[in-house]
Amino acid sequence: MAHIHFIGGEKGGVGKSLVSRILAQYLIDKEIPFLGFDTDRSHGALMRFYSGYASPVLADRYEALDAIVEAAAEQPERRILVDLAAQTHDPLVQWMDDSGVLNLADEMNISVTYWHVMDSGKDSVDLLKKLLDRFGPGVRYVLVRNQIRGNDFSVLEDSGEQARAVSFGAQIMTLRHLHDGVMNKIDAASSSFWAAKNPGDANSAETRGAGLGLMDRQRLKMWLRDAYRELDGVGV
Secondary structure, three states: OEEEEEEEOOOOOOOHHHHHHHHHHHHHHOOOOEEEEEOOOOOOHHHHHOHHHEEEOOOOOHHHHHHHHHHHHHOOOOEEEEEOOOOOHHHHHHHHHHHOHHHHHHHOOEEEEEEEEEOOOHHHHHHHHHHHHHHHHHOEEEEEEEHHHOOOOHHHHHHOHHHHHHHOOOEEEEEOOOOHHHHHHHHHOOOOHHHHHOOOOOOOHHHHHHOOOHHHHHHHHHHHHHHHHHHHHHOO
């Protein structure tokens, strides 16, 4: 079975690109082939941190979006990751409707998963409602509760939308908070997680630029370990 993973949440700043990076590193570490598509024209995370595995795609061009499905069909053993920038939900839905993407996916045995990345605010819950209203049980959902953007998800739990998503078969994962200083150093160096947690070659500009000391690397390794356990639980 081929797998297409859309990593979204529509709202800016909830951590969509971070989740895309974690998924990319997870697949690399598990030696699972994948291809990334980045819809962010200005500072796409997959293009910045995992450029060897990704290419840009314009969400407002059908021909560009078509490449996502065609890539999945060409090599079913390869995962497809699509990092959705903010405000790409509507053109994505329009493309899926006009092109019959979900019907084609059923015919071709392609699994479509939508990773809804959430902070702890009401906006994320409202966007989840919009997503569930639109697709119902037609796609596979993973709700990513990003504790880097808040750790009180009572608004989500009390809204009924989490329960509705679960009734559609959704799975839930929690992304723990990583010490801000560690993440800031990794981002400043445009470093992959692998390069950041492995000292590597002293002459490696990428590793050297991350500037992580022994304990920073240990914190990163523990954080990735927990994230990978969550991913193992939901399946990629």
